[in-house]
Amino acid sequence: MSEELTNNLFNYATSELSQDAFLCWLLSYAQEKKYSGDDDKLQKCAQSLIKVFLLGQKGILEKNLIKEDLIVEKIEKQWKYIDVLVKLKCGKKIIIEDKTYTTDHDNQLQRYIKDVETQGKKVYGVYYKTGFCCETIEDDMYKGYYFFNLERIKEFFEKYDDIDNAIFNNYRDFIIEYYEEKNKYKSTAISEWTPTMIQGFYDNLVKKINLKGKLTDGHCGYGYVPNKSGGFYGLWLIPEQNNMIECKINKEQTMKYIPYIQMQFETKKVLKSEQQSTMKICLKIEVKEGDDYKNLRNEITKGETILEVDLDNETIKFEKPQRWGSGRTMTLYEWDLCGESGYSKVEYRFKNIVESFDKIYKKLS
Numbered sequence: 290m291s292e293e294l295t296n297n298l299f300n301y302a303t304s305e306l307s308q309d310a311f312l313c314w315l316l317s318y319a320q321e322k323k324y325s326g327d328d329d330k331l332q333k334c335a336q337s338l339i340k341v342f343l344l345g346q347k348g349i350l351e352k353n354l355i356k357e358d359l360i361v362e363k364i365e366k367q368w369k370y371i372d373v374l375v376k377l378k379c380g381k382k383i384i385i386e387d388k389t390y391t392t393d394h395d396n397q398l399q400r401y402i403k404d405v406e407t408q409g410k411k412v413y414g415v416y417y418k419t420g421f422c423c424e425t426i427e428d429d430m431y432k433g434y435y436f437f438n439l440e441r442i443k444e445f446f447e448k449y450d451d452i453d454n455a456i457f458n459n460y461r462d463f464i465i466e467y468y469e470e471k472n473k474y475k476s477t478a479i480s481e482w483t484p485t486m487i488q489g490f491y492d493n494l495v496k497k498i499n500l501k502g503k504l505t506d507g508h509c510g511y512g513y514v515p516n517k518s519g520g521f522y523g524l525w526l527i528p529e530q531n532n533m534i535e536c537k538i539n540k541e542q543t544m545k546y547i548p549y550i551q552m553q554f555e556t557k558k559v560l561k562s563e564q565q566s567t568m569k570i571c572l573k574i575e576v577k578e579g580d581d582y583k584n585l586r587n588e589i590t591k592g593e594t595i596l597e598v599d600l601d602n603e604t605i606k607f608e609k610p611q612r613w614g615s616g617r618t619m620t621l622y623e624w625d626l627c628g629e630s631g632y633s634k635v636e637y638r639f640k641n642i643v644e645s646f647d648k649i650y651k652k653l654s
Contacts, residue, residue: 298456299463305389308419309372311460312385316375319361330452335361339375341445342383342415345435347428355379369404370397382412386434390420390513398432417442419467422492423511443468474632482566484513487522487554494524494636498643511552524552525573526643533577534654536588544579548572548653550646551620552639568626568635570642572596572607572649576617583615589653596622598649600641621653 299307318328319335336359343349343358357379365374373385384401386393398414405412414434418424419442426436446461471489474482482490491511498509511524527549537543551571574589576582590596594609607622614620629635642649 297463298459303389305372305387305391308387308389308417309366311456312373312387312417313364313366314456316361316364316373319359321360321378327453330449331454331457334449334452334457338445339377339383342385342435342437343381343413345415345429345437346413347430369401371401371405374405376410380410382410384412384414384434385417386414387417388420389418392421392424392512393432398434402433419464421488421512423495423509439464439468439471478631479568479627479629479635480566482554482556482568484522484556490632490636491522491524491552494639497636498526498640519555519557521553521555523554526550526646527575528650530577532650536585538579538581538584538588542579542581544581544585545577546574546585547577548574548650550642550649553623566627570607570624570626570639571610571620572622572653573618573620574653576619582617582619586613586615586619586621590621596652598642598645598652600638600645605642 299311315331316335316338318324318331319339320332322332324332339359339361340351340354343354344351358377358381360378361375362378363376365376366372368374371384372387375383375385377383382405384405386398386401393416398416402412402414414432415437416424416431416434417437419439422438424431424436429436443464446464449457449461452458467485470483470485471492472486474486474490477486495509495511508527509525510527512522514521514523528547530547533545533547535543535545551573553569553571554566556566574585576585579585590609590613596607598605598607605624607624610620610623626635626638629638
């Protein structure tokens, strides 16, 4: 988000817990209770949100909803680690799994539904996601949960511009501003991108990458990676595990590794506290077996500081990073993209590299 000083609560309360609290606060207005003025508008908004959550499930039609479906009887936070559990008067329950920049883990989504279903009530899941959207979504559902992403969140809340409530307006304005900045990457130089803009770029980019039939038909993911130098926002394409390469280091040791591609975006402060963003495409390896990392790196690169790859009648020169590392994951070569004219050229370059990954894979074998 913009670093401009504002008095919007949610520019500072950016954690998932803060968003949990807002959702609990808003949905508490969906009680069977008479309100007036702006509280009445908040009640209608809360019940409308419940309606959207229910209708988002497969097989649920609006004509099937009854009055009791939209009335909240109880709201619980962190019941068996569920972010928000909403109990409706009709007996149905809604699980809201709220994510900002993280993703689900340890089979938690299926486990939550199973835990609630043991109570003998019909349960509906909502995956409420505002940050990175690297999940694979099919038919608006994700692992049995209705996928309520940033665009849907923005479209829902921006309709309620007649409610005079500071908490509600702060959240609505925050979501709209966040959505707008996320899409500014299309009209902003890469060197001026913010972490929010790179989210928009990555979200859009993965939709256009065709991985079928390639060695990269394994895992595509992206997110924030912390490190001692300040961290970066990465997007990585990793082949299936059965595409491991064996390399004989010496008579005693054979090591196994997988080459992969990583796009790497960093923002750093420069002179006069100005921000300078950098974008690179890195050719990396992940060592699966063995621990003689330095000799493995030397065996793969043969000490060459340049790796040439032919892309669309053009030869691209990947260069050795400033310092060759020697660990379980290593960057062997990289290509600086900040000299490119804009997001469309970067997108084009990356898609070409993905298309040519089989060539790169062989060069790194």
